[in-house]
Amino acid sequence: MTKRCGYIALAGRPNAGKSTFLNAVLGEKVSIVSDKPQTTRNRILGVYHGDDLQIGFFDLPGIHKPNHAMNRVMMRLVNQGVGDADLILHFIDVSVPLGSGDRFVHEMLGKLDIPIIVVANKMDLVNKSKVLPTLDTIHKEFQPKELIPISAKTGDNRDHLMSIIASYLPEGEFLFQDDMLTDQPIRFMAQELIREKILHYTREELPHAAAVAIESFQYDEARETYEIGAVIYIEKASQRRIVLGQQGSMISKIRRGAQRSLHELLKKPVELDLFVKVSENWRNNDRFLGEINLK
Numbered sequence: 324m325t326k327r328c329g330y331i332a333l334a335g336r337p338n339a340g341k342s343t344f345l346n347a348v349l350g351e352k353v354s355i356v357s358d359k360p361q362t363t364r365n366r367i368l369g370v371y372h373g374d375d376l377q378i379g380f381f382d383l384p385g386i387h388k389p390n391h392a393m394n395r396v397m398m399r400l401v402n403q404g405v406g407d408a409d410l411i412l413h414f415i416d417v418s419v420p421l422g423s424g425d426r427f428v429h430e431m432l433g434k435l436d437i438p439i440i441v442v443a444n445k446m447d448l449v450n451k452s453k454v455l456p457t458l459d460t461i462h463k464e465f466q467p468k469e470l471i472p473i474s475a476k477t478g479d480n481r482d483h484l485m486s487i488i489a490s491y492l493p494e495g496e497f498l499f500q501d502d503m504l505t506d507q508p509i510r511f512m513a514q515e516l517i518r519e520k521i522l523h524y525t526r527e528e529l530p531h532a533a534a535v536a537i538e539s540f541q542y543d544e545a546r547e548t549y550e551i552g553a554v555i556y557i558e559k560a561s562q563r564r565i566v567l568g569q570q571g572s573m574i575s576k577i578r579r580g581a582q583r584s585l586h587e588l589l590k591k592p593v594e595l596d597l598f599v600k601v602s603e604n605w606r607n608n609d610r611f612l613g614e615i616n617l618k
């Protein structure tokens with residue numbers, strides 16, 4: 324049996340559904356998902372294992388024009404991940420009109436000498452009568468060599484996409500250990516799961532002002548329980564009220580939700596302590612970004 328193994332970068336504008344696709348393909352949550360753009364802040368590697376196929380997927384932060392330190396960091400990560408890939412999947416969210424964001428991504432990716440497949444994602448949200456015109460618009464605009472409609476959420480056409488991408492990967496020995504799912508340290512995944520709950524529960528009120536740092540991470544053998552302490556950093560004292568909620572109701576919700584997800588990740592019960600601290604302007608502070616692994 325001929326083996327194939329290689330790297331594929333998942334690119335696209337924020338919110339196009341890259342992380343949803345990756346988690347679905349891997350059958351495990353390696354990348355957090357939310358309905359807010361720019362959820363993924365740094366490059367995540369997720370490894371797919373098939374019988375004769377291994378794929379290292381880079382889930383990249385959504386590509387957009389950089390305007391402050393965090394965005395510059397994200398752009399650098401984008402460039403790093405894309406440069407190493409054998410193939411790029413350019414995700415387009417077809418539930419919204421094709422826009423300047425998609426064109427910017429297309430232009431940026433076009434500068435690289437790497438094959439690109441355009442993935443028309445969220446087809447489940449497109450009215451049947453609009454399917455062909457939607458795909459036709461993408462064809463006319465980007466003239467991709469391959470354009471594959473899928474729904475990352477429902478799984479429609481995902482297997483077809485997987486069979487096509489396999490043919491783009493080089494033949495050769497496997498590069499990854501057979502139990503490797505991701506290159507993310509477990510502490511970082513824990514940090515991200517807590518951030519996902521903040522994004523989920525605080526809705527529009529606290530867009531991207533929150534960062535999470537794990538302060539302590541221990542396993543108590545006798546109790547077979549993980550004890551994790553984390554700090555939620557916010558930019559202004561006035562945001563404390565949002566994170567805490569009325570009589571602490573919001574932080575309890577975040578804590579309980581995160582505890583459940585951490586239990587799933589670690590396969591053991593988790594006791595989570597959360598603290599809230601103000602760190603003004605953390606997004607422009609390179610040292611701070613380094614501390615929370617965003618550099």
Ligand SMILES: Nc1nc2c(ncn2[C@@H]2O[C@H](COP(=O)(O)OP(=O)(O)OP(=O)(O)O)[C@@H](O)[C@H]2O)c(=O)[nH]1
Nearest residue numbers: 338339340341342343358361362363385445475476
């Ligand atoms: N209906 C529908 N929703 C989807 C689909 N794929 C993703 N979504 C939703 O779109 C939102 C964004 O998905 P993500 O997977 O976080 O998108 P992303 O491209 O990783 O976003 P960034 O991290 O911002 O780059 C989430 O609310 C998903 O549930 C799909 O095929 N159909």
